[in-house]
Amino acid sequence: MTEEITAAEVVDHKRRHQGDPELFFxxxxxxxxxxxxxxxxxxxxxxxxxxxxxxxxxxPIELG
Incomplete structure (x- = not known):
């Protein structure tokens, strides 16, 4: 099995910031x-x- 590597296009927040500027930045x-x-x-x-x-x-790997 081969691993597919794709260039990152998006910066994502691991934890939802919900408007909290400290968590956002x-x-x-x-x-x-x-x-x-x-x-x-x-x-x-x-x-x-x-x-x-x-x-x-x-x-299988379950996420979330």
Missing amino acids: DATNLQSLCKHHHDSAKQMMERGKKVVTYGLDGY
């Missing part, structure tokens, strides 16, 4: 994501849905 709360994962998996997790992806070994 906290560099430790930032991560880079490709647009596809930010707009799909990350949004689903924020809405409380379970997201399943697969590791390099082929086993």
Whole structure:
């Protein structure tokens, strides 16, 4: 199985800042994501849905 590497296009907040400027600008709360994962998996997790992806070994990994 090969790993796909995609350039990051979006800076994402790991924890929702909900308007809190301290959390919004906290560099430790930032991560880079490709647009596809930010707009799909990350949004689903924020809405409380379970997201399943697969590791390099082929086993499922549950996120969120």
